[in-house]
Amino acid sequence: MASASLKSGTPQKILDSAERLLQVRGYNGFSYADIATALRVTKASLHYHFPSKADLGRRLMQRYTQNFLAALTAIDSSGADAREKLQRYVSIYSDVLANNRMCLCGMLAAEYATLPKPIRLEVIRFFDANEAWLAGVLDEGRQSKAVHFAGSAIEAARVLIAGLEGAMMLARSYGEAARFERTGRRLLAELA
Amino acid sequence: MASASLKSGTPQKILDSAERLLQVRGYNGFSYADIATALRVTKASLHYHFPSKADLGRRLMQRYTQNFLAALTAIDSSGADAREKLQRYVSIYSDVLANNRMCLCGMLAAEYATLPKPIRLEVIRFFDANEAWLAGVLDEGRQSKAVHFAGSAIEAARVLIAGLEGAMMLARSYGEAARFERTGRRLLAELA
DNA sequence: GTCTATAGGTGGATAGAC
């Protein structure tokens, strides 16, 4: 999944910079000044494109979810079987972590209590979409006997998402991406 | 596990208030002013007991880890078998979430990139201790055939911790503690 | 669309009276 947009107008560059800062430092850990410094423009210029920080955050989330869902659609179109789809899903997380970033939504979930309501809604929308997509893949895999799990697919999907988000946070704190890889493999192995 | 201290001098009250704020809003989401308002004292008074925010955070983490390890020791002394110990371990997380709080260290892990180094070290110390304790219980359970898992105990412990931390973050965002309970049960079931 | 300048508020932190 490419986080950065193909087009690279000023709003896109601002979103790219804000996205990186947010994934590394969190919503309450970066400021317009940080973006301004990175892009060598003034804060006032940023406010022209994104009037408020809440607006910036909301549009950031919208783009992130859009890109994420596009990556999931690409997996669907690949003709991979259910197990391969799950592996590619985990790889999306790996790629984010490889850039020393947290999942944008995992970060925002931690800071949830301090977020403006529009951003909160986008975070929930992201996780709902992830659960639904994963549940579909899991059901498909169960039917083809490629995947095995007890109970409902949506519950199994939630365990996987929770495990991946948690493993990402921990691996990043330890500075050991390999921790995430090992946990990701185990989570997939439990579905074999 | 009781987060609040039995003694309740001023430093303890400050730590109690800061702990709650940090678990709900994160390290970058609360200020000395928030604590001062809650305790109806001035900010200057807080600085007398905890000169800097970094110092406050570090001592908060030290107390949290101490209380957490005491809770683990209590489980060890209870004569419970390995499976019961694991269930009680999950219950510690449930109790924290029941107060609408995140695990203090899960929160700090998300904000890791912005933390003063002394606090970072305490966060790692917490997770190391948790992994070690869990790995011990898992090995004990495997020997008594009460618990089953592939690979090393430390790896299985990491999957469990990641799953619990992630499930906590998500359940709190959705405002549905039941999400955590269901994921917790599934994570334990995978060790049956 | 980007700039300078600035408003109005809050952040962590300190000096010194009581």
Add this chain to the structure above:
DNA sequence: GTCTATCCACCTATAGAC
């Protein structure tokens, strides 16, 4: 040990020139 008063840096955000 707690207070008043204050410092200075930084925050989000806006007005108005170019």
